[in-house]
Amino acid sequence: xxxxxxxxxxxxxxxxxxxxxxxxxxxxxxxxxxxxxxxxxxxxxxxxxxxxxxxxxxxxxxxxxxxxxxxxxxxxxxxxxxxxxxxxxxxxxxxxxxxx
Amino acid sequence: xxxxxxxxxxxxxxxxxxxxxxxxxxxxxxxxxxxxxxxxxxxxxxxxxxxxxxxxxxxxxxxxxxxxxxxxxxxxxxxxxxxxxxxxxxxxxxxxxxxxxxxxxxxxxxxxxxxxxxxxxxxxxxxxxxxxxxxxxxxxxxxxxxxxxxxxxxxxxxxxxxxxxx
Numbered sequence: 001x002x003x004x005x006x007x008x009x010x011x012x013x014x015x016x017x018x019x020x021x022x023x024x025x026x027x028x029x030x031x032x033x034x035x036x037x038x039x040x041x042x043x044x045x046x047x048x049x050x051x052x053x054x055x056x057x058x059x060x061x062x063x064x065x066x067x068x069x070x071x072x073x074x075x076x077x078x079x080x081x082x083x084x085x086x087x088x089x090x091x092x093x094x095x096x097x098x099x100x
Numbered sequence: 101x102x103x104x105x106x107x108x109x110x111x112x113x114x115x116x117x118x119x120x121x122x123x124x125x126x127x128x129x130x131x132x133x134x135x136x137x138x139x140x141x142x143x144x145x146x147x148x149x150x151x152x153x154x155x156x157x158x159x160x161x162x163x164x165x166x167x168x169x170x171x172x173x174x175x176x177x178x179x180x181x182x183x184x185x186x187x188x189x190x191x192x193x194x195x196x197x198x199x200x201x202x203x204x205x206x207x208x209x210x211x212x213x214x215x216x217x218x219x220x221x222x223x224x225x226x227x228x229x230x231x232x233x234x235x236x237x238x239x240x241x242x243x244x245x246x247x248x249x250x251x252x253x254x255x256x257x258x259x260x261x262x263x264x265x266x
Binding site (some may be wrong): 001002005006007008009010012013014015016017018019020021023024025027029030032033034036037040043044047048050051056057059060062063064066067068069070071072073074075077078079080081082084 | 149201
């Protein structure tokens, strides 16, 4: 059996890569993909702890996370398509309507 | 021993393809790389004896979410932004945030002593029957709430995309 900390390390590395993608990239679609990456790394942690504590509630929470991720992608891509069609923005820096 | 080898293969591929998501310039390549990463995470779920979750991961993430991403990329014609400059000048704040989170993770993992806390892992899989029973009895209300959330998100996405056309 693989030690628990290996899973935690993989989850942390994936989360860090996702954070770096959100902070460094400008393409909106790639930023959304990085958010998916972060949600996935959290799922790894949830399932690993659920398995090692012999408690399946972690898996149920992972199911809920996957559902919320699917909702988030649907709404975010809807917003993105509306934005691109109405004013032709492609980068995160160009969305500054709310800037004071 | 075999399981450790599988774990190393899955996690190395997952980390490599995740780096591909962040570092590649063409959004289509990023999406394909993310598909590879999500498959490896499904493999990790199999190693964690959660076959149901692995199947759900492949169905929903690889099947639904990534198809949605690729559809949006194709629909929006991302050619004009294909070559963005990576690591463009944004000051020191992103570097500081990433470094801070990394230091925090290292401190928690190496200072926490998690393996001493949980030395023995379960080796038997959670069968779908038990899983479904807990989900539909103890967690029935959160399940209904999350179903409503999915419905609202679906309606919202349709409304937003329709309004932009008119």
